[in-house]
Amino acid sequence: SQTIHQWPATLVQPVGSPLSLECTVEGTSNPNLYWYRQAAGRGLQLLFYSVGIGQISSEVPQNLSASRPQDRQFILSSKKLLLSDSGFYLCAWSEGRSNQPQHFGDGTRLSIL
C-alpha cells in the first residue's frame, strides 16, 4: 500500500531564516505531488504541484520554491522566511492518471517568530 511521509511535524523558525520541508511517498511510481498551505481556521491553498521529476508548477507568487529531485520526493524551500509564511503545510500525492483522489501527509505546523 502507498504511504506518504512528511517532516518535521512542528517547526519554529525566526523571520529571515531558511526553510526546508521534505515529503516522500512510498508504494507508487510517478505520482503527482502537491504542496498546500492552510492558515488557521481557513481552507487549502495550493502552492506547488509536480507531475514528474524536475517539473514544478507554481500557483501562488511568493518567497517559497519547490523541487522534485527524485520521483517520490518533494521539497518545499525558502531562503528567507516571512511572518506571513506561518501555517500548516501539507504535502499530498495522487496517481498520475486523471481524476484520482489526493492523499495528504500529516502536515508540518510552521510558526515564524
Add this chain to the structure above:
Amino acid sequence: GENVEQHPSTLSVQEGDSAVIKCTYSDSASNYFPWYKQELGKRPQLIIDIRSNVGEKKDQRIAVTLNKTAKHFSLHITETQPEDSAVYFCAARGVDSNYQLIWGAGTKLIIKP
C-alpha cells in the same frame, strides 16, 4: 478560472439528525468532485468522491449527489454521531483549473449531544 463555493460555513445539528453541505462550481467541464474531512490539527482525509458520469454515490451513512445541470454537488450525512464533528471540504477538478483541484472554503460541522 474555476470557482467553488461551499455553504454553510458552520453547521450545527443534533446527534442523530442529518447534515447536508452544498457546493457549487463554475466550470461546466469539471468532472471529479471529492469530499474531505479534517479533524482539528489533523490532515484532510478523503471520505467520498464522485465522477461526472454518475449522479449519486453512497457509502454507509455518507452520500454525495451531483447535479451537472445546476453545477452543484452535496454531501449528505445521516444519523450523525459525535465523531462526525470536523471541518468538511469539497473540491472540483476541471479544465479551467488546469486539472487541479479547486477547493471550497470548508464547513465546520458541530454535532450537539
